[in-house]
Amino acid sequence: MIRVQVPATTANLGPGFDCLGMALELYNVVEFSKIHHGLVIEIEGEGSGELPRDQKNLVYRAARRVFEKTGYDPGGLRIKLSNNIPLGRGLGSSASAVVGGIIAAGMMSGASLSRREILGLACSMEGHPDNVAPAILGGLVIYTSVDGEINWLKIDLPAGLKVVAAVPDFPVNTREARENLPHMVTLRDAVFNISRAALLVAALQKGDFNLLGTAMDDRIHQPYRSGLIPGYKKVVSAARLAGARGVAVSGAGPTIIAMADGNYKLIAEVMKETFRESGVSARSIILDPNPVGARALEVI
Ligand SMILES: Nc1ncnc2c1ncn2[C@@H]1O[C@H](COP(=O)(O)OP(=O)(O)O)[C@@H](O)[C@H]1O
Numbered sequence: 637m638i639r640v641q642v643p644a645t646t647a648n649l650g651p652g653f654d655c656l657g658m659a660l661e662l663y664n665v666v667e668f669s670k671i672h673h674g675l676v677i678e679i680e681g682e683g684s685g686e687l688p689r690d691q692k693n694l695v696y697r698a699a700r701r702v703f704e705k706t707g708y709d710p711g712g713l714r715i716k717l718s719n720n721i722p723l724g725r726g727l728g729s730s731a732s733a734v735v736g737g738i739i740a741a742g743m744m745s746g747a748s749l750s751r752r753e754i755l756g757l758a759c760s761m762e763g764h765p766d767n768v769a770p771a772i773l774g775g776l777v778i779y780t781s782v783d784g785e786i787n788w789l790k791i792d793l794p795a796g797l798k799v800v801a802a803v804p805d806f807p808v809n810t811r812e813a814r815e816n817l818p819h820m821v822t823l824r825d826a827v828f829n830i831s832r833a834a835l836l837v838a839a840l841q842k843g844d845f846n847l848l849g850t851a852m853d854d855r856i857h858q859p860y861r862s863g864l865i866p867g868y869k870k871v872v873s874a875a876r877l878a879g880a881r882g883v884a885v886s887g888a889g890p891t892i893i894a895m896a897d898g899n900y901k902l903i904a905e906v907m908k909e910t911f912r913e914s915g916v917s918a919r920s921i922i923l924d925p926n927p928v929g930a931r932a933l934e935v936i
């Protein structure tokens with residue numbers, strides 16, 4: 637039996653659209669074991685009532701890509717999914733499914749897939765790198781991909797930094813949210829984002845939390861997505877007033893994340909309460925950054 641734990645991720649962090657992401661201490665666990673024949677998928681936790689239990693399941697589809705690549709035939713396969721990452725909320729549930737399927741299938745095949753191979757395969761399935769990269773590597777990951785040439789750098793995060801995630805009870809489909817973004821940006825807005833993305837990485841590396849308020853601003857995707865999140869502006873203001881250092885839409889939303897180095901419980905409470913005042917039922921989760929990324933729990 638093979639068990640792989642994969643963390644949730646928060647992508648973009650404001651200005652780093654499709655190139656910055658952070659792993660978080662919230663996990664899905666994927667378990668693969670051989671059976672005589674057929675495919676059996678068991679799901680508990682998040683998505684247990686809606687995720688497919690057949691060949692359409694994303695974890696299985698990712699695994700099949702590896703089996704095809706390695707030429708391994710698993711015969712019968714039992715997949716058990718224990719999910720804690722909410723679906724379609726901007727916390728990288730699909731990346732976690734893809735990465736879990738790839739790593740578990742690689743282990744089952746006896747193939748020693750390199751990190752580069754796992755990253756390449758996961759990116760090609762997910763369509764953007766900023767969730768799968770930190771899900772695999774942990775920490776804060778800066779990722780570039782030009783004409784198939786990939787490069788990345790992982791940065792360990794400073795002690796005391798936590799992410800407060802206010803998670804509304806409605807989903808946003810990432811693929812649809814991406815289709816609604818304009819394909820062109822002005823030079824002015826490009827400079828706005830480049831400067832902040834650079835500032836954000838340096839501020840996080842140095843532990844200079846004072847800069848996060850400015851550094852997490854964005855003009856490329858949030859202006860088009862925040863309108864889909866009722867109460868967005870009020871939740872951002874309330875989080876800042878309660879002590880959050882920087883606030884942004886997590887991935888494609890609708891979750892809003894606040895980076896903080898204290899007042900975590902107060903920030904969590906005011907974000908949830910402000911959502912409620914705007915007619916949105918939400919839960920707040922206080923999360924540490926995850927430093928290691930996906931890992932095998934046991935192989936029997
Ligand atoms: N644990 C899982 N197992 C299988 N498929 C999953 C799992 N989690 C997410 N998915 C797939 O990913 C979709 C959500 O992906 P997406 O819209 O990108 O949202 P998110 O921001 O959570 O990644 C789900 O509708 C489902 O198809």
Ligand SMILES: N[C@@H](CCOP(=O)(O)O)C(=O)O
Binds near residue numbers: 655725810857888
């Ligand atoms: N860069 C992507 C990130 C999507 O993250 P998700 O967790 O919402 O899937 C985007 O902004 O579309």
